[in-house]
């Protein structure tokens with residue numbers, strides 16, 4: 001597929017290619033298991049069919065009333081119930097001009113100052129809410145929604161408030177489903193077989209993304225093509241899902257316990273956050289798993305660059321390269337050239353950024369950090385859709401190769417029970 005390319009050349013000096021071939025075969029078997037649906041967590045494979053099965057027109061119809069009446073939408077959710085939407089919206093919208101409607105996020109922390117700032121800001125906005133929670137009982141979004149619901153009701157009246165709230169939740173279980181049915185909110189269903197971190201191409205991600213004015217049909221198109229190009233019948237050599245799953249497991253076996261997803265665009269900050277959750281929650285269990293970290297360069301070359309180049313050698317990097325940018329920002333020629341930058345005059349910032357990326361990659365490889373390169377031909381809806389699906393599919397395959405159930409998250413309950421005890425939650 002032209003939109004995305006994977007190059008593992010800069011890992012080969014760190015591994016044994018025979019072992020890589022064996023792991024590629026293992027990854028292919030894992031992909032067959034995923035396709036046949038007979039592996040661990042196989043009751044959570046609904047996400048695999050989303051690009052083909054989801055009716056995006058239903059989403060546009062469902063959001064049209066809210067979209068027509070507000071200038072701001074607050075998306076309430078945490079973890080898999082917000083990161084995908086936030087990743088895509090940040091990647092594909094202007095960094096300074098808010099989308100129309102403006103999309104804001106709440107309930108992804110318990111920070112009082114953040115929420116207080118948001119609630120004050122909303123005083124002068126014409127706003128609505130999209131509340132997303134599969135379980136319908138997660139504390140952070142439940143608290144934020146309780147406050148926001150009161151705000152909408154007191155500002156617009158109970159009846160009007162009902163048309164300003166969209167709920168995305170389970171079809172029958174949980175407090176949010178009960179409330180949505182009781183109040184008659186427009187609602188979308190999160191299917192039983194789709195876990196939070198694999199839900200970006202379900203209404204969980206697509207509703208906020210569509211509200212932001214981003215073309216969800218094109219996103220799904222990219223995902224669909226990625227799915228087609230990475231089925232288990234494709235040659236192992238060309239299958240980037242198999243290759244990525246195999247190489248990261250092999251590097252892990254070689255003591256590279258940390259994978260850094262490196263982007264050279266701050267617009268991809270939340271994409272890196274989404275990826276961290278996807279891989280961290282899917283693989284980090286039973287005392288195993290690569291720790292997923294992220295950096296945004298060149299910014300972080302001035303902070304974490306030192307460690308990556310020269311610190312403990314348990315790191316490998318996956319570098320996200322965007323080959324062509326839409327914008328062209330050229331470096332001007334100046335007469336006195338006091339900053340000695342005239343040698344770059346006429347070049348655009350993207351060129352300098354890519355040279356920084358290529359130079360850093362070479363330096364890191366020389367410093368003992370294997371680098372996987374993942375290139376996007378351009379940053380648009382189609383390639384983001386392909387990228388999201390690539391990461392999801394490769395994550396499932398990689399988890400199977402590691403020998404874990406990539407679709408559960410038993411570890412996230414531990415903090416909750418301690419917190420509830422401290423809060424005195426009735427049993």
Ligand code: PA5
Nearest residue numbers: 079080081133134135138196197
């Ligand atoms: O991936 C996951 O399953 C989690 O990150 C959940 O999405 C997150 O905990 C939020 O859960 P819920 O949607 O039930 O509120």
